[in-house]
Amino acid sequence: MSKRTKYTAEEKLKILMEYQNNYISIVELCGIYEIYYTTFYKWKKQYEKQGIEGLRESRTWKKYSKRLKEAAVLDYLSGNYSLRDIIDKYEISSVSVLERWVNRYSHRELKGTRKGMSNL
Structure with missing residues (x-):
């Protein structure tokens, strides 16, 4: 564990x-x-x-493309979907991951997840 x-x-x-x-x-x-x-x-x-x-708990980071991150954030910002709806739609690991993307979207460009890195 x-x-x-x-x-x-x-x-x-x-x-x-x-x-x-x-x-x-x-x-x-x-x-x-x-x-x-x-x-x-x-x-x-x-x-x-x-x-x-x-x-079972995953032992690896889930990788997300820049395009997926942007689509998820834009869906959220549209107001048409809840956080939970979006994580289900895009198979995002958790609400906190999506919240982090939303917070970073307004401050800097989103990037795809690279090998060995956290979901930034």
């Missing part, structure tokens, strides 16, 4: 199944396991798309 998450893929699955099989609200479940509801929904979507593999 890495420093970024305190739950293994199997533990995440157990939490998702606990919600699915019990009459417990997401708010209660997130309180018990000390996770944000947005994290719960992210896990749920990843599991629905990729099964248990979707719950």
